[in-house]
Amino acid sequence: DGGITQSPKYLFRKEGQNVTLSCEQNLNHDAMYWYRQDPGQGLRLIYYSQIVNDFQKGDIAEGYSVSREKKESFPLTVTSAQKNPTAFYLCASSSGALRPQHFGDGTRLSIL
């Protein structure tokens, strides 16, 4: 089945540690996205990529980094510079603008 796979489902970060969240899609979509979801708030865009080897900052990119070396993969690193990383992180992909985004089932990141 085609879809988006996020791993791990739960992740714990120690102080000063960088952690990387995985996102893989087999939908052959060009565009991929990372969102952060906090209770009572809408999804906020961290980074997005319209095509391989290119990505743009979203609304809350500080403390995060991404890479897009392969079409199917868009990993997100939460760096130690992100002071409030506890959240539910969602990865999505789409075939372009004016198209629905398809989401993975998320990674819940917590601080130890």
Add this chain to the structure above:
Amino acid sequence: GESVGLHLPTLSVQEGDNSIINCAYSNSASDYFIWYKQESGKGPQFIIDIRSNMDKRQGQRVTVLLNKTVKHLSLQIAATQPGDSAVYFCAENPSGTYKYIFGTGTRLKVLA
């Protein structure tokens, strides 16, 4: 468990009744709109979409209405079932961009 949806407005409906969930969107330049359903601990699931050149679109048991004059979107669910219990939110795609703006969501509770 998943805490997304805390402090969200809640709509409670009796099983078998129709549900109407509303969304006010922000950008008058948006020309594509999506409704998503999110169950606890999962990623958002696409329900239905509509483009700005339409004011109504129907799917299976769902209808989306778009009023561009007042920037309002609604989702109607016919014969609401227990499996419809979830958080529902809208998203808008401003023209010419790959970015989506998400609403905060409404929790739908179906009473047996």
